[in-house]
Amino acid sequence: MIGYAAVVQDFTFLCGKTLAALARPPWYIRETIFQMDRIGVGSIFIVVLTGLFTGMVLALQGAVQLEPYGATMYVSRLISTSVVRELGPVLAALMIAGRVGTGIASEIASMKVTEQLDALRAEGTDPLQKLAATRLVACVLVIPLLTIITNGVAILGGWLIARLYLGIDSFFYWTWAFEALRQRDLVLGLIKPAVFGFLIAMVGCYSGFSSRGGTVGVGVSTTQAMVSGSILILAFDFFLTKLFMAIP
Amino acid sequence: MIEIHDVSLTLGEQQVLRRVSFQVAEGATTVILGGSGSGKTTLLRLMLGLYKPTSGFIRIGGEDITEFSETDLTRIRQNMGMVFQGAALFDSLSVRENVGYRLWEHHLQPDEDIHRIVEDNLRFVGLEHVIDKMPAELSGGMRKRVGIARALASGAAILLYDEPTAGLDPVNTFAIGQLIARLKTKGVTQVVVTHDLDTAYRVADRIVMIVSGRILFEGTAQDLRNCRDQSVREFLDPASAVTA
Ligand SMILES: Nc1ncnc2c1ncn2[C@@H]1O[C@H](COP(=O)(O)OP(=O)(O)O)[C@@H](O)[C@H]1O
Ligand SMILES: [Mg+2]
Numbered sequence: 001m002i003g004y005a006a007v008v009q010d011f012t013f014l015c016g017k018t019l020a021a022l023a024r025p026p027w028y029i030r031e032t033i034f035q036m037d038r039i040g041v042g043s044i045f046i047v048v049l050t051g052l053f054t055g056m057v058l059a060l061q062g063a064v065q066l067e068p069y070g071a072t073m074y075v076s077r078l079i080s081t082s083v084v085r086e087l088g089p090v091l092a093a094l095m096i097a098g099r100v101g102t103g104i105a106s107e108i109a110s111m112k113v114t115e116q117l118d119a120l121r122a123e124g125t126d127p128l129q130k131l132a133a134t135r136l137v138a139c140v141l142v143i144p145l146l147t148i149i150t151n152g153v154a155i156l157g158g159w160l161i162a163r164l165y166l167g168i169d170s171f172f173y174w175t176w177a178f179e180a181l182r183q184r185d186l187v188l189g190l191i192k193p194a195v196f197g198f199l200i201a202m203v204g205c206y207s208g209f210s211s212r213g214g215t216v217g218v219g220v221s222t223t224q225a226m227v228s229g230s231i232l233i234l235a236f237d238f239f240l241t242k243l244f245m246a247i248p
Numbered sequence: 249m250i251e252i253h254d255v256s257l258t259l260g261e262q263q264v265l266r267r268v269s270f271q272v273a274e275g276a277t278t279v280i281l282g283g284s285g286s287g288k289t290t291l292l293r294l295m296l297g298l299y300k301p302t303s304g305f306i307r308i309g310g311e312d313i314t315e316f317s318e319t320d321l322t323r324i325r326q327n328m329g330m331v332f333q334g335a336a337l338f339d340s341l342s343v344r345e346n347v348g349y350r351l352w353e354h355h356l357q358p359d360e361d362i363h364r365i366v367e368d369n370l371r372f373v374g375l376e377h378v379i380d381k382m383p384a385e386l387s388g389g390m391r392k393r394v395g396i397a398r399a400l401a402s403g404a405a406i407l408l409y410d411e412p413t414a415g416l417d418p419v420n421t422f423a424i425g426q427l428i429a430r431l432k433t434k435g436v437t438q439v440v441v442t443h444d445l446d447t448a449y450r451v452a453d454r455i456v457m458i459v460s461g462r463i464l465f466e467g468t469a470q471d472l473r474n475c476r477d478q479s480v481r482e483f484l485d486p487a488s489a490v491t492a
Pocket of ligand 2: 287289290333410
């Protein structure tokens with residue numbers, strides 16, 4: 001228990017120090033853009049697939065639920081709200097945690113094992129500025145964009161099923177898909193992935209920097225980034241939703 | 249000049265250094281000898297300010313760096329180059345970018361001058377032909393020499409080497425000994441950590457021997473040869489110690 005408290009404390013410190021590192025020059029803009037490209041473009045394929053299958057399965061399951069009430073044609077309402085509020089941000093973030101968070105952790109952990117972190121400091125570079133801050137900014141900016149793609153593709157996937165199997169009119173589908181969304185859904189739908197981006201980057205960095213025990217430690221850090229990242233995403237999703245519901 | 253004064257360091261549960269004191273004279277080459285795990289790397293990290301001593305202090309060029317912030321340390325480190333044990337080249341950068349890293353990072357020279365300095369230093373270590381390769385494409389000995397070129401390129405007046413010849417074949421070992429000897433004549437202050445006696449005798453102005461985090465011997469190469477201390481003899485000539 002004390003161990004966990006210490007980890008939470010260390011993690012909070014690292015977040016604070018990284019934010020402080022962001023506040024002072026130098027800013028590694030080129031490195032940040034490179035990371036955005038790596039994280040963003042590299043993840044498009046997996047978030048498209050995630051969105052597509054999520055939307056399709058929601059259409060199938062939603063139709064079953066709505067059928068007794070004769071409301072099958074409103075399935076797009078159900079798809080767009082559940083995707084934009086919950087499933088899009090959470091599933092995209094979980095997939096990205098698996099791909100990007102672990103990548104950040106293993107890269108930094110390997111740099112630690114091979115003394116590259118020490119070498120950076122010896123050369124007068126703060127690893128928090130060069131490695132953590134750049135990845136943090138990249139994740140916070142790019143993951144909301146990836147989530148928008150996920151949401152769009154999911155609603156599109158639902159439309160495919162609605163069209164092919166449920167015989168729902170396209171115009172009707174899209175009208176209700178957008179009609180159902182409130183402005184606050186869209187706001188929350190962008191705040192969530194930004195927060196998840198923060199968590200993915202910082203958990204990845206924390207796992208990497210705190211890596212111990214040579215090359216074995218690199219593997220441990222990678223796994224830790226995946227597991228802790230995913231759990232934090234789910235927990236923060238709950239609390240953010242709760243918080244937002246409390247706002248009138 | 250580097251002054252290590254009564255330095256102790258505890259890492260985790262382990263007391264790694266115990267009341268270590270010695271001085272590295274300006275322009276001289278000091279060799280730190282010791283078996284593995286004796287605390288040699290730790291000592292170099294302390295000199296760079298990568299660790300802080302638990303007690304005692306370290307002065308570099310007259311400044312006590314013990315309580316320095318990272319910003320002040322960065323200023324001190326501008327004057328120091330470190331050759332890490334595994335070279336610690338940045339994987340994501342080419343040899344050229346590695347060697348010129350500090351100059352580019354801090355905009356210390358105009359771009360074309362940096363290219364020239366990088367080329368000069370790679371030539372000095374005999375590796376100008378790998379300038380556009382990535383570290384992963386180099387052999388262990390080449391990486392180490394690139395690591396030396398990186399330390400040199402910064403123009404630092406103090407160079408620290410962590411086991412520069414460990415794991416190298418005799419040809420590379422000799423070449424690196426040669427490099428260190430050549431830098432000696434240029435007036436660079438050097439601290440060479442090693443457990444290779446030949447290299448130590450070849451380059452050392454002074455030798456410090458450290459065992460289990462304690463200084464066992466300090467003096468010139470000649471003093472070391474003449475030293476009759478039992479533990480020192482054991483390190484220098486384990487076979488005789490076993491038969492004795
Ligand atoms: N970060 C650390 N935490 C705990 N113990 C350490 C750490 N770094 C080194 N040590 C211990 O300190 C001792 C000296 O290490 P080191 O300076 O690397 O030895 P050397 O370079 O002489 O082989 C070793 O016993 C090592 O286990
Ligand atoms: Mg060592």
